[in-house]
Amino acid sequence: MWIYGLMCELLGMNANVPTDIRFSFAALAKRGGETGPHKDGWGISFYENKGCRSFHDPKPSAQSELAALVKNYPIKSRMVIAHVRKANRGRVALENTHPFTRELWGRAWTFAHNGQLKGVKDLPLSFFRPIGTTDSEHAFCFVMDYLVKTFPDCPPPKVLDREISDLFAQLRGLGVFNALLTDGRSLYASCSKKLCYIKRQAPFGTATLIDEDVRVDFAAETTPDDKVIVIATQPLTHDEAWTVVTPDSTLILRGGEVI
Amino acid sequence: MWIYGLMCELLGMNANVPTDIRFSFAALAKRGGETGPHKDGWGISFYENKGCRSFHDPKPSAQSELAALVKNYPIKSRMVIAHVRKANRGRVALENTHPFTRELWGRAWTFAHNGQLKGVKDLPLSFFRPIGTTDSEHAFCFVMDYLVKTFPDCPPPKVLDREISDLFAQLRGLGVFNALLTDGRSLYASCSKKLCYIKRQAPFGTATLIDEDVRVDFAAETTPDDKVIVIATQPLTHDEAWTVVTPDSTLILRGGEVI
Secondary structure (H helix, E strand, O other): OOOOOOOOEEEEEEEEEEEEOHHHHHHHHHHEOOOOEOOOOEEEEEEEOOEEEEEEEOOOHHHOHHHHHHHHOOOEEEEEEEEEOOOOOOOOOHHHOOOEEEEEOOEEEEEEEEOOEOOHHHOOOOOOOOOOOOHHHHHHHHHHHHHHHHOOOOOOHHHHHHHHHHHHHHHHOOEOOEEEEEOOOEEEEEEOOOOEEEEEEOOOOEEEEOOOOOEEEHHHHOOOOOEEEEEEOOOOEOOOOOEEOOOOEEEEEEOOEEO | OOOOOOOOEEEEEEEEEEEEOHHHHHHHHHHEOOOOEOOOOEEEEEEEOOEEEEEEEOOOHHHOHHHHHHHHOOOEEEEEEEEEOOOOOOOOOHHHOOOEEEEEOOEEEEEEEEOOEOOHHHOOOOOOOOOOOOHHHHHHHHHHHHHHHHOOOOOOHHHHHHHHHHHHHHHHOOEOOEEEEEOOOEEEEEEOOOOEEEEEEOOOOEEEEOOOOOEEEHHHHOOOOOEEEEEEOOOOEOOOOOEEOOOOEEEEEEOOEEO
């Protein structure tokens, strides 16, 4: 039985130290065609300092050899975005598989989205253009295009925070825009109506996944200074207190903290 | 004993039908720290229609779990670029690991390079900027930047062929520029002094890798209409007649043919 909704599911992680995402990704990957209906591809992007690597597969994550590799490969990262897809706009194909990445101001920007945006393809684009046919990638290009036209170089964090919040509010006006955007330093999370997060810090406890019979003792894997925030469409564990993000708002994470 | 030179090694494939690259990649991966000294990371990019996926690892390919996965994962593609790295400029890091990718005109462009380019970082960039610190990525951004400033939209193939050939000639003037660039349709190969290719078509024969005791009977894996060109820094098989690319020239491949 699928206990989740019919949308895509998002997962983001931001930490102040390189952190292993495998525990959370295991749950998300299960929802890609096993405990959830998100069988139309999946992707995950990890930052390692300025470098960013992504794994994409148009196959269901629950049956993907690549997903199996990612689940077993101890990549440690301060910033991760992942997505499992239930196609509504744009055929099932590699080029329509989130997260999408573009370079802006000498940094890799990565984006994943769930929801539908009415008329988003009428928004004109000049520089950044979609490779695939999803609404989501068009929305991403719209944000990147606006930023590069407004700021030839990267503005200070607070200016950028405000600008991206405004752009996200504009996109939420077109429909459902639950989305994660990052340049590897800040994680911008747009919540139309469904997004929640958990902040893990000392004293660390244990947690048990909802989708799989897996339990982790974070105290054994962390130091007292570690701060990790995991953000997801729906809670991934059933014994932690997840905070629901205020509908129609943007949440900004940096260094494992809510800004 | 390392029987190869101290440069990075390049591998490209262009075919008229989706083709399995594993045979050739197995040889290249061995040169990443085992039969060759290219231990400072490796990467491979596959096109599947307009979609492009890349695997990057700053670890030596000969010891990389990811490389082991790619060697066993039957991705079929018409266009592939791969690279094993011997760092000379830019530290060993994910962001310095080839191939590099950028979106231009709604297509993913991918680039890998071996050689050193004197003063390439003095070439001004406006729109496309390097994420890492290699000469190679700067040269790639220079090409992309010139193209977007010269052509707001993708020009006809012949115009683009000429323009990229001119840009490559300019870069060869700065040093050693053996490089592969593709938008998934055309493969542009710059040869300063070391590049060769093999064209495989009916009647297909067999071939044996130099770096590993592996032999393939292409006749069993192809149809009579298949055309596949593999291009590499040095021959990958010892029982086929590889063609040496003319030094100081650009070779263009499309649909499994030399243009």
